Amino acid sequence: MNFRIFILFTVPVIYLFLFVTLMQRLGSGDKVAARLKSIEELDILGIGIPEEEIDSPSFFDRVVKPRLVGVSQAISSNIPIDEETQGALAMDLKLAGINMSSQTYIGMTILCALVLMVPLGILFQLIGIILAAFGTFVVARVMLQAKIKQRRKTIENSLPDTLDLLSSCVSAGLGFDQGLLHVIKRTDGPLTDELSQAQREIAMGVPRAEALGRLAKRCDSQPITSFVGAILQAERLGVPIANILETQAESVRDYHRQQIEEESAKLPIKMLFPLVFLIFPIIIMVLLGPAILKIMNSGAL
Incomplete structure (x- = not known):
């Protein structure tokens, strides 16, 4: 029985670690895209790329990843999933910054559940099968939502400094598109990736x-x-964009300040549960324990 309990707690932890690692590796297409972008910039500048700087793909990228993607898509293609659910999942994957199709993600989740x-x-x-199936999908969903929340928070935290830099570029005489390109070259992170995609769309002729x-x-x-x-309203009204950017940077900082104040106001309520159920019983045991022992000993005598 003890061995079964050990397996019950050990196996899910091991597979959870493998699931997280696998999802991160499969969704790490941003590094490849960044490398291709740097190669394109070097080609535009006319700089040759030394052969020693070109890294060959790893065994995982060459052999394991294509096989896993193929098996995942084969599994998900045989499961009836409506287009609305796939579209919502695809949007969640984009919000999380995971470079993976919805079919591949569903197939990988099912594959991990089967394993x-x-x-x-x-x-x-039967209980173990139900636990494996339900636990895998719950963990996958919780991980995806946590990834979305973390990425959104990272974008919001880097937005004020990015707007300040963009405002300085526009105030120095650059246009909005040129200033945006200047900011993209000198910053990094999820917000820079999204701004880079928007800038590429504008360069391709998208309004x-x-x-x-x-x-x-x-x-x-x-x-x-x-x-x-x-920004769109400033373009329609003819208002200087630099002033709008400065105002937006201050507005975002005020938004962050309000979020911090809101979270700090929730702390007393969040601390109530550990205080009542974890800390107070220990304090009562420490304070009343000796008295209870004396009463018990005196009663026994």
């Missing part, structure tokens, strides 16, 4: 309003939406 069912099914029969609208939809953040709306 986890084998040991748990042998040890706990600025449409490209910035797609940016706001991909980020799904209230400060980004306010920033895009202010």
